[in-house]
Amino acid sequence: MTVRLLATGGTIASRLDPATGAVVPAVSPEDLLAAVPGLEALGPVEVDEIDRVNGWNVTPATMVRVARAARAALTEDGVDGVVVTHGTDTVEETLYLTDLLAGDATDRGAIVFACAMRAAGEVGADGPRNLLDAVRTALDPASRGRGALLCVNGELHAARWATKTDTTNVSTFRSPAAGPVGTMERERPTFRLPSPPRPATGADVDTAVALVKAYSGMDDRLLRWLVDVEEVHGIVLEGTGAGNVPGAVVPGIDHAVSAGVPVVLASRCWTGRTVPIYGGPGGGVTLEEHGIVRAGDLNGPKARLALMAALGVTRDVDALRDWFAGA
Template identity: 40%
Template sequence: MKKIIVLTTGGTIAMSQSDESEGVKPQDPKALQKTLPFLNQFADVEMEHLFNLPSPHITPHEMYVLAKRVQSLLQHDADGVVVTHGTDTLEETAYFLNLVISNDKPVVITGAMRSQNELGADGPYNLVNSVRVAAEEEAKGFGTLVVFNDEIHSAKTVTKTHTSNVATFQSPGLGPAGLITKRNILFHRELTREKILPLCSPKAKVALIKAAAGMDDTMIRWAVDSGYQGIVIEALGQGNLPPAMLPGIEQALEKQIPIVLVSRCYHGYVQDTYDYIGGGRQLKQMGLIFANGLNGPKARIKLMLALEVTNDRTELETYFKI
């Protein structure tokens, strides 16, 4: 049997609802140990408790600590690693791992939308399926995968789409990379690995700004004045911005602060299509970096890591083309 290590980091999958307050909060970090008899039907599973944090408490430093441990386990005798995580920032941690883990062995991240003592708790089921995927030979070389609700998603494309539904994790435009049945793990397509970035605790401060109708450049100027080393802007449509945002963008570029442009839309890519003030063509000519299909939070993670390598715009752009 394959040897799979489960690393727990907290989140709803390790929480319980209080009978008194009816609030959901962290409980014993070893609570998931009771699932081991089910997990060991599919692999030789060991469980290690790394953190017991709600996912809004996870920072890029915790992502680094987790990635370092995953890399170490994969370099030794583990055939795959499963990470349990809170769902609010799960896609960011998954993408961080996807960018820095160089080993081809499977890495799977999962969690739960319902706490352990809620009716219909989905955590144990997701965990069993994650171990099955991590033990699957075909899952090698696909980077970090997210397993939820009988579906397998790429870390690059998956996003949380609903506040409470168990089917919250979706890959807009592409759909899941694979499905899980009672007997089989079925992949629909090949997944291409992105350029691997250094495994480090990123120090660069990167702002994430979402554009909306009538916005000006106040937040961009604030980021510049506050010492941010990078900015990600979620633009309108195919990559267009209100004209009043442009002076702040010019100020940031003059200070050689890289700006990555993504769309606030769930589907599609930013493109230099529209040729008007604030349109994508002007933004491209100004020197903004167009991200290839990433959402804002993931582009921020990638820019933070890439800035550990270079702050040269041309070099940074190569990381966002794939």
């Protein structure tokens, strides 16, 4: 059985530079594989190096490349699963966009992401074990049809829910809304939950989408600038609580909507859905009257990626509402 490795860099492919004391991308995919004891016994691993950058430098264009490469690999004869190595800072974003664009292809083979919090050569480096577990998961038939998965620290997380919660701890990844969908037990993945459903997507993705975090005292100038100067095609507004923003932001929402720029409302809370509860300036009920689209339980970064994918399908606001209802 054969796995296709899509390498993008990250801490898992980094080493400490003794001259500067900084961790930098320095490990080739081939050297990364060679450092994992027992990996060769699982079968061939074919390498496709997409990039070699830190997680914070991964762009939406690179994320789309990863998703399309994963999907294409699973259409090839002889490829039984895909593993993606990635930096932890944005792995949840590439993971989720890959799930949206290629999750339906996992009926043919699993797509599993692996990452690390400690660089190669550090005491207790977690990369080799995470990579070994990811390959095992990608080859296991029980992993198929579950969309893109994150395999880290002995846990398996669904793309929709996984998020980085600590700056340096190796157990940083959590799924606050549901917990891990599975764990590694005796060298095999064991699943306890199904992965959540995903809406239909097309081949096109519109990356001209901005993410704005609401804050106390905020006004509408940033939204107006995004529409008039940056000419974005969509805005995700990360509000407070169940989906509220300062009242002074509402004219900016009106300006965007009247210009044909959809505004999707997410929440900065870890769990829960955006729900119209409050009236008055900036309240959730009021925002619905001004044309916002609710992001459900997606956080801001994932709602941004979802809107990129959704705009590849439709630009009709009512259709976008239906799309996000299934996201």
